[in-house]
Amino acid sequence: MSLFRRVPCAVWLVWLTLLLPFGAPDVRGDEPKAISFVFTDIEGRTVRLADFRGQWVLVNFWAIWCPLCKVAIPTLNELNKRPDLAVIGVALDYGPDENLVRSAVRQGGMNFHANIAGGRRRNADSPHRQVGPVDFFPTSYLYDPDGEIVMFIPGQLRAPKILSFMAEWQGGKATVPSYALNGAKLAAVMKQRFGKKGSQAYADWRALVDAKARSATGAKLAAVNDFFNQHIQADSDARIWNREDYWATPAELLGAGRGDSEDFVIAKYFTLLAMNVPAEQLRLVYAKPQGAMRDSGDPVHMVLAYYPSANAEPSLLDNRVAEVMPASKRPDLRPVFSFNSLGVWGDPASAQISGDSNRLAVWEDTLRRARDEGFE
Numbered sequence: 001m002s003l004f005r006r007v008p009c010a011v012w013l014v015w016l017t018l019l020l021p022f023g024a025p026d027v028r029g030d031e032p033k034a035i036s037f038v039f040t041d042i043e044g045r046t047v048r049l050a051d052f053r054g055q056w057v058l059v060n061f062w063a064i065w066c067p068l069c070k071v072a073i074p075t076l077n078e079l080n081k082r083p084d085l086a087v088i089g090v091a092l093d094y095g096p097d098e099n100l101v102r103s104a105v106r107q108g109g110m111n112f113h114a115n116i117a118g119g120r121r122r123n124a125d126s127p128h129r130q131v132g133p134v135d136f137f138p139t140s141y142l143y144d145p146d147g148e149i150v151m152f153i154p155g156q157l158r159a160p161k162i163l164s165f166m167a168e169w170q171g172g173k174a175t176v177p178s179y180a181l182n183g184a185k186l187a188a189v190m191k192q193r194f195g196k197k198g199s200q201a202y203a204d205w206r207a208l209v210d211a212k213a214r215s216a217t218g219a220k221l222a223a224v225n226d227f228f229n230q231h232i233q234a235d236s237d238a239r240i241w242n243r244e245d246y247w248a249t250p251a252e253l254l255g256a257g258r259g260d261s262e263d264f265v266i267a268k269y270f271t272l273l274a275m276n277v278p279a280e281q282l283r284l285v286y287a288k289p290q291g292a293m294r295d296s297g298d299p300v301h302m303v304l305a306y307y308p309s310a311n312a313e314p315s316l317l318d319n320r321v322a323e324v325m326p327a328s329k330r331p332d333l334r335p336v337f338s339f340n341s342l343g344v345w346g347d348p349a350s351a352q353i354s355g356d357s358n359r360l361a362v363w364e365d366t367l368r369r370a371r372d373e374g375f376e
């Protein structure tokens with residue numbers, strides 16, 4: 001009998017239900033595959049990726065209530081004027097009235113190739129599920145002339161960065177998707193806050209990201225888990241930050257060299273994003289220690305879960321365990337609730353936790369501070 005079957009079924013089902021409410025894409029290989037999208041724009045026209053063969057395509061996901069999305073409109077309009085690039089705007093999370101999208105497009109002067117009213121992000125047929133994760137607004141994806149996603153841009157759009165990438169691609173230099181990380185900004189923040197120690201920590205971290213960016217996902221998970229477990233010392237928020245509970249950004253954790261389980265998991269999450277692991281496949285999971293692990297004194301513990309597909313067993317990255325292990329081998333942890341940049345989901349047995357606004361507020365603040373440090 002396999003070890004998977006020896007583990008109590010209820011424990012495994014709880015891990016699985018932490019993903020199913022969101023419904024991650026079915027990824028059957030070690031790396032996610034691009035989907036050839038088919039949209040319907042606000043004029044009723046069909047917009048297919050296949051129609052743009054030989055042309056660059058920038059798909060921009062935005063929201064009516066997003067200030068940064070409005071700031072991006074002039075840049076998108078200028079990019080759309082290029083004969084070799086088409087901009088497609090996809091509005092999400094605007095409510096049930098599509099006329100709000102039409103009004104926003106008209107009033108904002110969004111002169112794109114096409115504008116899509118995409119409904120809610122969590123809808124099963126949401127357009128972003130044909131493209132990629134939308135953790136916050138704006139989020140953009142750049143397709144090369146062969147129809148492959150080659151650039152993921154969460155946050156602010158910068159035309160020079162996009163045009164530079166396109167030029168490098170033409171020269172055969174761009175070969176893998178690129179997470180829109182402002183490395184210079186992150187390096188400057190760490191140097192300013194932590195001096196030489198921060199600069200060295202950034203250099204070590206950046207070497208990890210650059211070395212493993214093209215590796216298989218399993219190798220990325222192992223390398224990231226090893227890096228933080230070996231470089232960072234476990235300690236309490238009270239001793240590090242003089243606060244009862246504080247969620248450190250990756251820069252803060254690397255600069256301080258110490259952190260609790262939440263800090264380890266947050267840093268691993270952002271690092272895997274920087275290596276182009278989709279956010280939809282990652283969950284930050286709060287769990288209750290069971291058995292001997294309960295004697296550690298911590299009532300809860302956080303781990304990072306990677307789901308290769310919607311119905312697959314997750315692998316867990318844990319600062320207390322050197323090896324990345326499948327959930328079925330961790331009966332010492334019982335998951336309580338999980339979250340990523342898209343929301344919070346609870347164990348059905350603890351349904352009141354799901355969607356807790358306070359939990360989301362802490363996480364949204366961490367996302368904001370990480371973006372300010374260079375994780376765009």
